[in-house]
Amino acid sequence: MNKIRSMPPAVGAIQDWLGPRFLSCLILCACLGFTYGAWRGAADDAERQMQGDFDFRARELLGAIAARMQTYIQVLYGVQGLYASSDFVDRAEFRHYLSLQQMAQHFPGIQGIGYMRLVPRAQRDAHVAMVRREGFPDYAVKPGGERELYAPVVYLEPFDGSNLRAFGYDGWYEPVRRATLERARDTGQATLSARLRLVQDGDGRERAGFLVALPVYDNQRAHATLAQRRETIRGWVYAPFHMEDLMAGLGGVAERVLDLEIYDGDAVAAARRMYDGQPGAAAGLARSMHRQIDIAGRRWTVLIGAGPGFDRSAGDKPRILAWAGVLLSFGLAVLTWLLARSRADARAALRQADLLTAQRRAGEARFRSLYDNAPVALWQQDWSAVHAALAAPELAGVADLADHLRLRPELVARLAAQVRIVGANGAARAQAGAGDAAAALSLAQNFDAAALPAFARAVVALAQGAQLFACEGSFVRLDGVARQNELTLLVMPGHEHSLDFVIVTTLDITERKRMNDELVLLATTDFLTGLPNRRQFMARLDDEHARLQRDIDSCASVLMLDLDHFKTINDGHGHAVGDAVLRHVAALMLDGHRKVDTLGRLGGEEFVILLPGTDLAAAGVLAERLRQRIAATPLEVAGGSIAVTVSIGIAAMRRVEAGYDGVLVRADKALYCAKKGGRNRVETEGGAELGLAASS
């Protein structure tokens, strides 16, 4: 396993590709080789077996031919014995003897057994007359003609059918027969003739035949020598054969699978063919035997060939073995390929898994490095307990979760306590003032008590399937310092249904907020007096005008103040003292103002006060009280005090006016009247009703 894992992936892939093919080819070659060897051995065995079988059957067939011929010769010897025991064998005796032999039953294939009597020319006529007297008036020696010796067939059993044609036929006349008879006479042995055509065959059909003849000598005289045998010869017992009848049934089963050809003599020639069991040359067959057998002084050449059916059964075995071996070889090769392939697949899967693991580890390491060293504060959190709590019956059926949580701050606090801080990177720990110890961190370092509403909004968003949620809030550092922050919650892909992996980025925005506040302050505050500046006051005036549009029963007034003879103070005491006077007046204004009132410095030595819910009369009272206090409160400076008075113009805001400018214009007009009226006084728009005058 380790070897596989330590292997380079490319090498492993090549091995996996080659391995199954090489192994299966190896198995295939080995099995085919084994099959070839087994087939070769089986074929050789089959060949040996078939050759042995053939040799056995062929020898058996040769033996059967020889044995049958010997049997027939024995029969002839029996007939010869009949003559030896009697000086004269008459026709009835001859017939009786052969009928006892039951030739048709015991000696199939024999055409008959007969007797040829040797008749010199001088005795021919007496012979013919004698036979005619036996009841054959038409008897004659055939063919006719004058010859020295005749050997007519006198007896022939069975004496019927085609055998009748041979009755009287002169065997001495025809050379083949004569040579056979002479040889039998001279040797005293059974003699087999050359191939001949039997006299019985009168139908013109060419059938190979032969004779076997045995000499019959004069019983009274010795016939030990050749001369004596020639002197004492009386006739021949003989048997004519049709070769095909002789061979019929001789081979039995073998005949069907063996082709047998028999030739007369030593040569294999068509003219000398005596028997041909099947068409075609036996010598041309794959398996053949060439033998010569000698029967009764005659040589036959025997050709035996194995017919097409001979090898079939034995030849099937190697073929079946070969096919089975080939099929088994391919089967084993396929099986090997499948096994090797699955093993290679498993190895490839293992390597792939290793690769993925390495990639995952590298990815995790990169993520860990990025996470740890990111300049952004990152928190790894587990919100699964919150997720589980949301599924609880108490919250599961709630239609409006946001509203539900808003009304139950204690539940929100409980949920917040269930968020688990899994980790915090360096920036996060630094932000929370935790140093290297992250164990003390809690959700308060993300959402403090004041920020729990923001936490509740986050809970609602995540519960509704949001993957990203951003908000502002506040947190406490571990040293107790309260800070403001900006949070972004990201539910990691694949963890939406468990919320067990949430990455939170936090940004400490306390400084930014402070600077923003300062900028706002700068933009809205008069730097010298600390009162709202002109822009801020106008915005407030606009809001109040809008409020009056909505609230028809309400009212509002505006006081416009201007320091009297301020130029003189500046000129007399210096600009810095002038500034101090301005701050002094602003402080007096602030000191007595109501919370709902808005004070402002429009510019220079000119101030305004917006009095919501105050009509002209009430505004007049307030203005007069202010004027008096300013007039009664000089500014103490080094070396004395500086008296300060203000003139005040009052105007009421009117709902009918389109904008807020009108009230300022009218207040300014009233102020102008107050200046013109001698300063240090209060005038209302149309100011006659109040008729207030300077009290100093």
Ligand SMILES: Nc1nc2c(ncn2[C@@H]2O[C@H](COP(=O)(O)OP(=O)(O)OP(=O)(O)O)[C@@H](O)[C@H]2O)c(=O)[nH]1
């Ligand atoms: N020290 C100081 N002086 C200012 C400031 N703004 C405007 N002034 C001065 O205020 C003076 C205003 O003078 P005027 O417009 O003539 O008004 P006044 O002298 O008060 O006369 P009346 O308004 O008619 O009573 C000028 O001398 C300006 O320079 C400021 O912020 N600080």
